[in-house]
Amino acid sequence: MKSENDIKFCSLFADKISTLRAGGKLLKVCFPSSMADLFMISDYIKENGCDYIITGKLSNILVLDGGYDGVVINTKNLKGIDIEENLICAGSGEKLAKVVNMAAERGLSGLEKLCGIPGTVGGAVCMNSGCFGADMSMAVEKVYLFDMNKQERVVKDKKQMGFAYRKSAAAKGNYAVIGARLELEEKNLYDIKNTMRSVIAVRRENQPSLPSLGSVYKRVGNTAAAIFIEGAGLKGYRVNDMEVSAVHANFIVNKGNGKADDYLTIMEHIEEKVYARYGIKLEREVFVVGKRA
Numbered sequence: 001m002k003s004e005n006d007i008k009f010c011s012l013f014a015d016k017i018s019t020l021r022a023g024g025k026l027l028k029v030c031f032p033s034s035m036a037d038l039f040m041i042s043d044y045i046k047e048n049g050c051d052y053i054i055t056g057k058l059s060n061i062l063v064l065d066g067g068y069d070g071v072v073i074n075t076k077n078l079k080g081i082d083i084e085e086n087l088i089c090a091g092s093g094e095k096l097a098k099v100v101n102m103a104a105e106r107g108l109s110g111l112e113k114l115c116g117i118p119g120t121v122g123g124a125v126c127m128n129s130g131c132f133g134a135d136m137s138m139a140v141e142k143v144y145l146f147d148m149n150k151q152e153r154v155v156k157d158k159k160q161m162g163f164a165y166r167k168s169a170a171a172k173g174n175y176a177v178i179g180a181r182l183e184l185e186e187k188n189l190y191d192i193k194n195t196m197r198s199v200i201a202v203r204r205e206n207q208p209s210l211p212s213l214g215s216v217y218k219r220v221g222n223t224a225a226a227i228f229i230e231g232a233g234l235k236g237y238r239v240n241d242m243e244v245s246a247v248h249a250n251f252i253v254n255k256g257n258g259k260a261d262d263y264l265t266i267m268e269h270i271e272e273k274v275y276a277r278y279g280i281k282l283e284r285e286v287f288v289v290g291k292r293a
């Protein structure tokens with residue numbers, strides 16, 4: 001039986017590592033760097049019947065202030081970037097921005113519209129993150145996964161990944177993304193960099209710079225969730241130091257000492273008010289874990 005000594009667990013506070021700068025204690029965090037580590041961790045989880053989550057940079061996960069006592073598999077040590085012609089193999093723990101920049105430097109197109117997304121490659125694959133009409137699935141050729149139940153390495157091609165809007169086969173939590181092979185297209189380096197510059201400019205103008213988890217809700221059909229939140233009169237709605245951004249209503253921002261529990265209170269308020277006003281049930285893009293303080 002695997003003991004806690006076999007796996008080097010540590011405790012971390014979400015407010016120190018999440019892009020929201022808020023959240024409680026993650027009691028059992030581990031940082032696998034190999035298949036052997038993933039095997040050992042999945043063994044431990046099975047034998048002890050633990051809950052677990054797989055995380056990248058925590059730019060889309062709200063950890064409530066009472067903390068989370070399941071196992072947190074943080075993928076930041078699953079590293080490596082290998083570029084051969086128009087193919088990039090990247091470990092899931094690599095920062096997406098780093099891969100986007102490396103591709104641009106080589107005149108490889110397909111990722112440039114994703115610049116400014118703060119997470120990891122694994123998070124972006126799992127969420128099929130995207131913006132400005134592009135998403136991760138458009139660049140993915142293959143994904144290397146670890147099946148947490150069967151405890152084996154699996155390779156899935158783009159089709160098998162079941163990519164859809166902010167969804168993939170990895171989103172159910174049964175698979176850890178180990179890495180991805182991206183197939184890009186050779187294009188003019190200056191055009192790629194120009195696209196990146198305009199994407200960054202649009203983000204600066206339309207999105208808040210305060211700590212957040214990005215968009216809280218998914219689009220409703222083709223309509224941005226922000227339209228409904230703003231229409232329900234919630235722009236600027238505040239609970240202590242958490243606030244529905246005055247810049248973009250689909251962001252909840254931390255204005256200083258914001259609490260994760262207040263973020264959730266605001267989410268619940270938004271959901272209630274938008275339903276009352278429009279009869280629409282907003283679907284969360286942000287994942288909520290742990291318990292309230």
Ligand SMILES: Cc1cc2nc3c(=O)[nH]c(=O)nc-3n(C[C@H](O)[C@H](O)[C@H](O)COP(=O)(O)OP(=O)(O)OC[C@H]3O[C@@H](n4cnc5c(N)ncnc54)[C@H](O)[C@@H]3O)c2cc1C
Nearest residue numbers: 056057058059060119120122123124129130131176177214
């Ligand atoms: C300022 C800001 C702007 C943003 N803009 C955008 C945007 O334009 N478009 C967009 O789509 N998102 C955006 N986001 C949200 C977020 O950055 C993305 O969803 C990002 O890809 C998540 O990556 P992460 O590494 O932080 O994942 P996490 O937040 O750690 O995890 C997100 C989800 O992915 C799963 N996951 C993470 N890593 C793995 C792995 N290796 N294997 C299996 N599952 C995994 C987690 O279990 C969770 O379900 C933004 C966030 C912020 C703060």
